[in-house]
Amino acid sequence: MTGLEKILSQIEQESNDRCQEIIRDAQKKAEGIIADAEMKADAIIAESEAQTLKKTENLNASAVSSAELTESRILLKAKLDAIDDILARALEVIKALPKKEYFEILKELIIKNADKGTGELRLSAQDTEKLPSNFLDSVNNALKKGCSVKLGKSADIDSGFILSYGDVDINCSFDAIAASKRDELRDALNSLLFN
Known part of the structure; x- marks a missing residue:
């Protein structure tokens, strides 16, 4: 190399x-x-x-x-x-309910809701037909002094009554009472049934 x-x-x-x-x-x-x-x-x-x-x-x-x-x-x-x-x-x-018991409930409600003066009691057409003959006398005798009711025209309700004092109507139909107390009743039933 x-x-x-x-x-x-x-x-x-x-x-x-x-x-x-x-x-x-x-x-x-x-x-x-x-x-x-x-x-x-x-x-x-x-x-x-x-x-x-x-x-x-x-x-x-x-x-x-x-x-x-x-x-x-x-x-x-x-x-x-x-x-x-x-x-x-x-x-x-x-x-x-039997007629007597049903109208006793109505009587108690009328007494509880009656106001001074004469109120016009308006029942359903069915209840007006079944009205005992002495019912109004019995109610008026039980009312406080200065309060009375007279029978008016039938109301367009299923049961219960409407108590009218001039322009003021007190709706005591059972459906209206149940609706107004629904929340209170729901609470009571809820605690009874589910607690």
């Missing part, structure tokens, strides 16, 4: 060694970048999984809360429906 060939061979060897060194450095840097990227990706995945888990827990809690609220509403509606059914049955029982 000549001197020139030796020099060229040495340059080639040094060049190959330098290329190998550059490649090794590049591979180390690439491995470092890849390892760093994998760590960042793992951290992002872990963060994403944690957020997904938290969102899932929140959605589950929201769904449970919504289901509990719906259940409460359904239960409340069922209770109110049961109470309304009991009230409707109670009104039917009152309407179906």
Whole structure:
């Protein structure tokens, strides 16, 4: 080998060694970048999984809360429906009472609601037909001094009565009484039936 060939061979060897060194450095840097990227990706995945888990827990809690609220509403509606059914049955029982007992209830209500002066007693057409002959006398005898009632035209009601004093009507139909006392009766029945 000549001197020139030796020099060229040495340059080639040094060049190959330098290329190998550059490649090794590049591979180390690439491995470092890849390892760093994998760590960042793992951290992002872990963060994403944690957020997904938290969102899932929140959605589950929201769904449970919504289901509990719906259940409460359904239960409340069922209770109110049961109470309304009991009230409707109670009104039917009152309407179906024997004549004497039914008109005793009316008498007590008239006495309780009568005002000073002469009131016009308006019964349903059905109750007007069944009215005992001595009913008005019995009521007027039981009223406070200065109070009296006289029979007026039939009212468009199912049962009970309307007591009129001029422009003022006192609606004592059983349906109106039940409606005005519905919340109070619901509370009382609710505590009796469901507590």
